[in-house]
Amino acid sequence: MDLDYGPEYDTFRQQVRDFIEAHSHLAPPSATRAARPSPEAVQWQKLLIENGYTARTIPAEYGGYGAEPDILKSRIISEEFSRAGVPGGLTNQGISMLVPTLLELGTEEQKQRWIEPTLKGEIVWCQGYSEPGAGSDLASLKTSARVEDGNFVINGQKIWTSTAKQADMIFCLVRTEPDAPKHRGISYLIFSMDTPGIEVRPLKTMTGHAEFNETFFTDVRVPVDQIVGARGQGWLVANATLGHERGMLGDPGALENRLQVLITLMQEERIGQARAIDNPVLRDRLLALQAEVSAMKCNGMRILSNSLKGESGGMAKLIVKLQSCEIAHQISALAIDAMGEIGTLYHGSPREREGGAWQWNYMFQLGLIIGGGTAQIQKNIIAERGLEMPREPKLAKVSDAAKATADIAHHKQGSA
Amino acid sequence: MDFGLSQDQQMLRDAVARCLADTCPLDHVRECAELDNPLSDKVLGAVQDLGIPGMLVPEEHGGLGMTLLDAAIVAEQLAYVVAPVPFLASHVLAPIALSEAGSEEQKAQWLPKIANGEARIAVAISETVEARDGAGVSSADRKLSGTALFCLDFEGADAYIVADAGGRLHLVTADALKLETIRLTTIDRTRSVGELRFEQTEAEPLVDDNGATTARLRDAGRVILAADSLGAGQAMIEKAVDYSGQREQFGRLIGSFQAVKHMCAEMAARHEPCRSLVWYAAHAFDSIPEDASIFACHAKSHTGEVHRFVARTSTEVHGGMGFTDLMGLHYWFKRIGFDRQALGGPETVRAEVAALQGWIKAP
Numbered sequence: 001m002d003l004d005y006g007p008e009y010d011t012f013r014q015q016v017r018d019f020i021e022a023h024s025h026l027a028p029p030s031a032t033r034a035a036r037p038s039p040e041a042v043q044w045q046k047l048l049i050e051n052g053y054t055a056r057t058i059p060a061e062y063g064g065y066g067a068e069p070d071i072l073k074s075r076i077i078s079e080e081f082s083r084a085g086v087p088g089g090l091t092n093q094g095i096s097m098l099v100p101t102l103l104e105l106g107t108e109e110q111k112q113r114w115i116e117p118t119l120k121g122e123i124v125w126c127q128g129y130s131e132p133g134a135g136s137d138l139a140s141l142k143t144s145a146r147v148e149d150g151n152f153v154i155n156g157q158k159i160w161t162s163t164a165k166q167a168d169m170i171f172c173l174v175r176t177e178p179d180a181p182k183h184r185g186i187s188y189l190i191f192s193m194d195t196p197g198i199e200v201r202p203l204k205t206m207t208g209h210a211e212f213n214e215t216f217f218t219d220v221r222v223p224v225d226q227i228v229g230a231r232g233q234g235w236l237v238a239n240a241t242l243g244h245e246r247g248m249l250g251d252p253g254a255l256e257n258r259l260q261v262l263i264t265l266m267q268e269e270r271i272g273q274a275r276a277i278d279n280p281v282l283r284d285r286l287l288a289l290q291a292e293v294s295a296m297k298c299n300g301m302r303i304l305s306n307s308l309k310g311e312s313g314g315m316a317k318l319i320v321k322l323q324s325c326e327i328a329h330q331i332s333a334l335a336i337d338a339m340g341e342i343g344t345l346y347h348g349s350p351r352e353r354e355g356g357a358w359q360w361n362y363m364f365q366l367g368l369i370i371g372g373g374t375a376q377i378q379k380n381i382i383a384e385r386g387l388e389m390p391r392e393p394k395l396a397k398v399s400d401a402a403k404a405t406a407d408i409a410h411h412k413q414g415s416a
Numbered sequence: 417m418d419f420g421l422s423q424d425q426q427m428l429r430d431a432v433a434r435c436l437a438d439t440c441p442l443d444h445v446r447e448c449a450e451l452d453n454p455l456s457d458k459v460l461g462a463v464q465d466l467g468i469p470g471m472l473v474p475e476e477h478g479g480l481g482m483t484l485l486d487a488a489i490v491a492e493q494l495a496y497v498v499a500p501v502p503f504l505a506s507h508v509l510a511p512i513a514l515s516e517a518g519s520e521e522q523k524a525q526w527l528p529k530i531a532n533g534e535a536r537i538a539v540a541i542s543e544t545v546e547a548r549d550g551a552g553v554s555s556a557d558r559k560l561s562g563t564a565l566f567c568l569d570f571e572g573a574d575a576y577i578v579a580d581a582g583g584r585l586h587l588v589t590a591d592a593l594k595l596e597t598i599r600l601t602t603i604d605r606t607r608s609v610g611e612l613r614f615e616q617t618e619a620e621p622l623v624d625d626n627g628a629t630t631a632r633l634r635d636a637g638r639v640i641l642a643a644d645s646l647g648a649g650q651a652m653i654e655k656a657v658d659y660s661g662q663r664e665q666f667g668r669l670i671g672s673f674q675a676v677k678h679m680c681a682e683m684a685a686r687h688e689p690c691r692s693l694v695w696y697a698a699h700a701f702d703s704i705p706e707d708a709s710i711f712a713c714h715a716k717s718h719t720g721e722v723h724r725f726v727a728r729t730s731t732e733v734h735g736g737m738g739f740t741d742l743m744g745l746h747y748w749f750k751r752i753g754f755d756r757q758a759l760g761g762p763e764t765v766r767a768e769v770a771a772l773q774g775w776i777k778a779p
Binding site for chain 1: 671
């Protein structure tokens with residue numbers, strides 16, 4: 001156990017702190033999570049890239065800072081910006097998912113063309129993966145793209161396309177080889193959201209807001225060179241980025257921040273003459289959550305340490321999405337319980353706390369438990385990859401009628 | 417920066433695991449559990465050969481001068497095989513108490529004997545966590561009166577370290593007059609606890625006079641109990657996964673059913689972060705004083721909650737067999753049950769964390 005980062009990193013941490021102190025007045029308000037960054041957010045992003053505090057390891061020729069990968073320095077940067085309450089670099093799907101994918105699998109021309117403006121916040125992307133009929137079973141997606149006169153012609157529908165309204169571009173999974181096995185018939189296309197034939201409809205969720213959209217494609221024509229990887233390899237290309245998304249959804253620092261806000265709330269919120277935290281039952285729940293968050297923080301340090309040694313995260317990493325989303329949801333649930341009836345106020349009501357953020361979080365976090373690989377899919381992954389448990393037997397093909405009938409008979413016998 | 421076990425610690429873990437795999441199979445645990453005194457001389461001998469009794473004894477007193485993290489690694493392995501040997505009090509708390517609060521004479525008298533396995537000291541500090549059934553010990557003029565319950569590593573102890581109502585520590589030898597010792601029998605047949613009754617019983621005080629060492633013992637004890645729970649939980653998860661990979665129903669391995677798979681995944685998902693939490697809590701005890709008590713408490717309460725879930729879920733995965741004595745799964749179930757309550761159950765320990773953070777007045 002050696003939790004010191006060492007003198008080189010202590011110096012680096014001090015540099016980051018000095019930078020933040022000298023420049024934080026230029027930072028945009030951290031609350032604004034608009035899909036399209038404001039001009040001041042774009043300026044802030046530029047400053048952060050120039051100083052190596054975001055896009056740090058992306059090569060300079062593609063608009064990044066061009067530093068050698070150094071996990072500890074990246075960690076220090078995120079710790080210090082978080083500690084100061086100053087927004088770090090932009091985090092959107094283009095930067096978090098598309099850029100790493102292009103760096104790994106894009107052509108030189110694609111890297112030159114798309115990475116820099118994406119990093120600068122000039123191009124906003126959305127992700128076209130899920131479909132109404134393809135959620136957990138994403139590889140069964142049906143949006144089709146046939147080739148005609150040097151173009152892909154796309155027809156179909158995507159769902160859960162957050163930021164589609166504001167996006168300039170989309171990275172999108174489509175079926176280009178209808179006769180191939182489902183995982184080998186998919187291609188990864190990138191195209192403009194201004195292309196004729198695209199319609200975006202807001203998708204209102206249980207929170208009362210439209211955080212997502214449905215996106216419809218009717219004879220959308222995209223030049224055949226706007227593909228990442230080869231035809232039929234889209235599944236592999238997309239899997240390179242799904243890992244990035246799961247990483248995004250499980251940051252122990254974010255849990256700690258939420259817990260701290262909850263502690264403050266419970267110290268301020270009053271029930272009669274006492275504070276919510278004086279109620280022993282509520283307080284006990286808070287402490288149990290604090291223990292959970294502490295465990296996840298230690299787990300995060302272990303993952304960090306493993307990656308420094310070039311080891312895989314193993315089970316410690318496989319469980320992060322499932323556990324973090326669950327704990328985040330419980331934090332919001334406790335906040336609402338601590339507020340009691342006041343906790344039900346929403347829609348800008350008088351006496352509402354923090355703009356209804358706790359209720360919004362409580363509902364939206366349920367979405368996060370479902371999205372990015374449902375909790376049930378996560379459990380399958382933990383069981384099959386982590387614990388090496390036997391896989392579910394494959395169901396018989398529908399066309400194989402005789403076998404299917406036999407299976408049904410067998411099943412009935414079994415359950416009788 | 418390295419959050420994890422050093423090479424030496426990994427070697428220690430593997431050496432202890434190998435030794436216990438040979439000397440402490442489940443059949444041996446069963447044999448011992450049938451006896452009035454369930455502790456195993458055979459396993460204790462193997463533990464002594466590994467030098468474990470001297471781990472926390474300073475080098476100048478013939479020990480190895482190792483850390484609580486090292487001891488936590490051993491605790492995990494002992495629990496993994498439900499080893500029926502004294503450890504928590506005799507090999508961890510007693511050496512810490514004597515090293516931190518013993519007089520030079522006490523250190524010279526006891527520490528070398530602890531290190532070479534000649535002497536074992538049991539520890540009774542439960543009443544400083546919460547006094548049950550009217551227990552409690554008062555002290556005056558080097559004499560103790562009253563009752564101490566749940567004296568840890570009770571069987572075969574040569575002496576007892578006892579906390580009085582003010583948290584001050586005293587050493588009572590097993591041959592003291594007016595000392596009555598009563599064996600208590602818990603669900604867990606792999607560890608021994610007892611009751612000590614004093615009536616103006618001769619005792620030597622340790623030099624600590626403000627209860628600070630007792631607080632250190634609570635922290636260390638909770639970390640070791642958390643590590644114990646971790647090892648027992650690890651074993652129960654592995655057993656559930658193994659069993660579900662062998663047992664067939666409806667023409668399939670039951671492990672291929674999502675209902676079973678998800679039970680195992682939930683156990684693993686809740687269990688895995690406990691490992692990092694226990695490591696950090698042990699490290700904080702050794703090196704980060706400001707985090708030591710809070711993390712000892714969090715590790716104790718959190719592993720208590722998680723492994724209660726693991727203990728019942730693993731049993732359920734085994735179906736009817738899990739419920740039988742034949743399978744022996746209950747030894748781990750009960751070990752986890754004991755770990756949860758010893759030195760304060762989750763609610764008690766969490767209340768202490770609230771006080772440590774100034775949320776409420778000390779209970």
